Amino acid sequence: MNPLDQIETPVVLIDEKVLDANIAGLAASSASRGISLRPHVKTHKVAQIAAKQLAAGASGITVATVGEAEVFADHGVADIFIAYPLWPDELLLRRIIALGERIQLRIGTDSVEAVSKLASFSAVGGRVSIELDSGHHRSGALTGEVLSIARAGRSAGVLIDGLFTFPGHSYAPGASVSAAAGESAALGQAAALLEADGFTVRHLSGGSTPTAQETTIAQEIRSGVYVFGDAQQWELGRAEPADISLTVLGTVVSRHDGDPALRRVVVNAGSKVLGSDRPNWASGFARLLDHPAARVSVLSEHHATVLFPPQTPLPALGERLRLVPNHVCLTMNLVDRVLVRKTDGTLTDWTVVARGRNS
Amino acid sequence: MNPLDQIETPVVLIDEKVLDANIAGLAASSASRGISLRPHVKTHKVAQIAAKQLAAGASGITVATVGEAEVFADHGVADIFIAYPLWPDELLLRRIIALGERIQLRIGTDSVEAVSKLASFSAVGGRVSIELDSGHHRSGALTGEVLSIARAGRSAGVLIDGLFTFPGHSYAPGASVSAAAGESAALGQAAALLEADGFTVRHLSGGSTPTAQETTIAQEIRSGVYVFGDAQQWELGRAEPADISLTVLGTVVSRHDGDPALRRVVVNAGSKVLGSDRPNWASGFARLLDHPAARVSVLSEHHATVLFPPQTPLPALGERLRLVPNHVCLTMNLVDRVLVRKTDGTLTDWTVVARGRNS
Structure with missing residues (x-):
């Protein structure tokens, strides 16, 4: 009898063999292009999968929230980028300082107001990346706003070390090429402005799963969905x-x-x-x-x-x-455990350790 | 200072005063019309809210899954309707028999194949309600199919004690009156067919939140969203x-x-x-x-x-x-705890005990 017939449904089922092939595939193609891969773990929220990605050569991981960063740091991940324009109120600032004392931590910002509050975070080694709007029109600064944000950070004693963008408009038929072009243009123009003003731009981070193969300027990509794939x-x-x-x-x-x-x-x-x-x-x-x-x-x-x-x-x-x-990222945030068909055909389960960590 | 300014966001916030008024309101209007209210707790999944609904006169609760029923039974609810056409495979049948031994339990069915497997459930006192398709075209039997399902149940020794439907097509502008009419017609026609064949129809259950005020035949309604309201x-x-x-x-x-x-x-x-x-x-x-x-x-x-x-x-x-x-039912299934502003203005939190109980 098929052992899956003895499992209660509905259940989220992961095929480890296919998962491993997906992880190896993007790791190899990124490495061959000289691009650093920092996978977005909001997709899976599972410690075992992050460990596979790091073992395959990922430079660190990307998360969306401080809560996700805390969970993965607890599971031994030592280099994390919170690719999100955090609003550093008193509570959140305390948490990112504590985390910055434990691990290599980079966070996002997109306003003069937010970056001006981050000096105490930089004092423990925390680095800050400015988010750009490369055409998705969600968060992110326009090219014309980048310099004032970076200068406000410098005045406050904040370590601005790069730029990032999310070309979310790539998730539509035929859109990935133009979204990748927009991403490359935004990152390139903003980097030139910063370097002309004396900043050292240590990273340019971009890349959704659809644009990961097409970006021409990003030095780092943050693909997430590639581990599983989904109907989109x-x-x-x-x-x-x-x-x-x-x-x-x-x-x-x-x-x-x-x-x-x-x-x-x-x-x-x-x-x-x-x-x-x-x-x-x-x-x-x-x-x-x-x-x-x-x-x-x-x-x-x-x-x-x-x-x-x-x-x-x-x-x-x-x-x-x-x-x-x-959209598989939503699925993983709905369940506390997933069933895994291992490469040897046996079944096990993994805990979705960062499920529900929205804050 | 507003105590909410000291809370991490995002957070789900419940205003207990408004919640209590919503619970009292539908309890009173149902009672005045002689209709039994069996609220659907999939909306909230919280033991404290179910207790308020029962204290306000609810005849029992409605759930969507066996897992939800198990959790609420563990929290002392003694009368539960699983308003869902369960497929009674070996695992699920074992669970509903165990539950039927502990509490008053009614489940749904919509096929000859499923109802024919339920004799051992009825042997412990479990009751079965036939789901009707009253125009939503999801699950549910057509009027012309009801008699064969009921007879198959009777032959197998299953206690068929009523009919239910979900007029889900009521969730659109201007649709509630016609959906309520469709619900009343389906329940009335099917009940007449069963009674002509010697069945005693002990309950007719209907009523979404939009149609709860308009149903003319349902003796029981299963509204869920009314406790919170939502943007829909x-x-x-x-x-x-x-x-x-x-x-x-x-x-x-x-x-x-x-x-x-x-x-x-x-x-x-x-x-x-x-x-x-x-x-x-x-x-x-x-x-x-x-x-x-x-x-x-x-x-x-x-x-x-x-x-x-x-x-x-x-x-x-x-x-x-x-x-x-x-759609507030989805929100409650995403968080493990909610913050509650109590009627006296203080804050507390409640656990979403049935979160993620999909099976």
Whole structure:
């Protein structure tokens, strides 16, 4: 009997063999291009996976929150970049100073107001990177604002040592080339301005998973999703089904074969385990790894409604199906443990140690 | 100083006074109409809130999963309906039998195949309700299928004691009246068929939060969201801002006042604390309780991009803002604890005991 038949569903299932291949693949391609890889661990939040990435040559890790940084530091990671424009209020400043005393720590900023508060962090060796808006229009300074932020930091005694950007607009069909060009332009222009003003720019950090292969200037990339792949990457043509290492195993609980326009099964994996990100260009709320023609047309908290086209077999009640989440970073933040099919075929589980560490 | 200024953000904040008023309000209106209220606790997953609902007269609680039922039974709830078409494989059947031995338990079914496996559950007193599709086209049997399911259950020795439906298509502007009519028609027709065949229909269960006031036949309603309210209910006109008892308190980390079309702040509360449900008709990914003209135009994992119209003041860096999630059930499933402002003004916290219990 398949040992997976004895597991309660829904469950997040990781295939270690595919995971290892993904980690080795980006490590090799980054190394061959002379680019430093600092993977974003918000995607997985798992100590064992960060350890694999570091063993494969990652220069350190990237996180989004101070809480994630604290957890990974507790698990032995010694070099962390919080790629986020932190607002250093009294509580948060105390935490980043304490962390800066323990590990190599770099944080983000995008305003004169924030950078001016960071002198006590730099006093313990903490480094600060200025975030640029390279076209995503979320956080990040415009090129024209960078110099005033850097100078405010210098006046306050803050160690400004580089620039970073997140080309989030790359996550759309056909967008990765122009997003990578925007990223390269923003980093290059801002670096030139800083160096002309006497700053030493020690790092230029960029690179989402879609742009990682196309950036021309970033010295460091922070890809996250590449370890697992997801339905977004699949539909963007950035991952093949064989590259997807994470699925949510669910069970068919309801089956309706009467109406040709609504031939469907309902799987017991909903938004509370898959997450509910659905970009406009996505074909549904998730994909099925073994049924590429099926579409998850509606996603409720505990129901994935999966439409099957005419002439395709409709899975049976009780059958188990592997769902590929649209955005895998959300999936990992929903579960406390994941099931792992190890390279030797046995099963184990890993704890999602940084789950829910939003602050 | 406001004690909330000493709390790390983002944090889920519950106003107990508003919560209590919401619980009392639906309890009173249900009682005045002679309808039994069995609140869906998937919305909150908190033992203290279930206790308040039961103290206010709820007949029991509704849950979506066996795991949720186990947790609330452990917290002393003695009457639970799992309003879900469970697939009773060997593992799940063992768990529902164990639970049926401890508490009053009712579960859902929508197929001949599933109901035929439930005799051992009924042998310990477990009751089974048939789910109907009243127009939502997710799970649930059509009227024409109900009799064969009930007869299969009877042949197997299963105690079929009622019917339920979820009019989920009520969650759209202007849809609640027709959805409530569809619900009443489906329950009424199916009940008539069963009674003509000798079944005693002991309960007719329906009612989402939008249709709770409009159902004409349901003897029991299972509203969930009413305890908190959310941005969907606000935009559907089913909750006023003053009725909203749950917000996510976040901090402005980035502020951009240069481009009139992109006047925005970025708040450190993203999809990993708010959830990312966004129906087509919603005006954004969340609302701001104190800034009704602002819109959350983009939601990333740790960034809410909030657009402000011209001529409205743009919040300052470091300012704290109260975000109203679009779909509050997702928010509660993202956090292990919530902060509660008690009726006496002091702060406490509650554990989200059933967080992540998807199976």
